[in-house]
Amino acid sequence: MRTRRAVILGLGGVAGALAFTLGLGAWRSRGTAPATDPRLPLPIAEMDFTLTDQRGATVRPSDWIGRPTMIFFGFTFCPDVCPTTLSDISGWLEDLGPEADRLNVTLISVDPERDTPAVLSDYLANFDPRITGLTGPLAEVERAAAGFRAWFEKVPRDGDYTVNHTAGVFLFHPDGRFASIIDYHEDRRFAVPKIRRTIS
Known part of the structure; x- marks a missing residue:
């Protein structure tokens, strides 16, 4: 059952990332995006x-302005996509060396019902210590997801529930402008240069 749940969740997350990537590809093909393009994340300042x-x-988006920012939506009960992505992020930060210290690196929980600050603290102890976890009222998580154009959905399963969600990692320039997205399972050879371009 765990394998089946992992596959279902992974497909949900990948589908969300694919939809975002297709929108991003359309933006790139036009050269520039209108400020109101609904497929792209808002600037952090907005x-x-x-x-x-x-x-x-307490953390607000304005706290991130002035440093490049990496954001991922996930949750601690996630069986596959989230621990894989957090392990990938930890590897990217290691590859970046001292440059990684310049980044805001944040996991925003899409499961605030279970992900208290204490639960996030225990969970994130398994990954790079530079990764911050955020949680809060569901309405605030929904506001955050809307700004990033991210998607999540609580799904009942076997007397419990899981959460399907966008699986990409969002990158923003120090001034808060959207830079790029790293897709789920994107090769490290491409992911790390994307981050370096955001930092520089």
């Missing part, structure tokens, strides 16, 4: 939400 990190501190 986002408006308030969440709490794993240490209990």
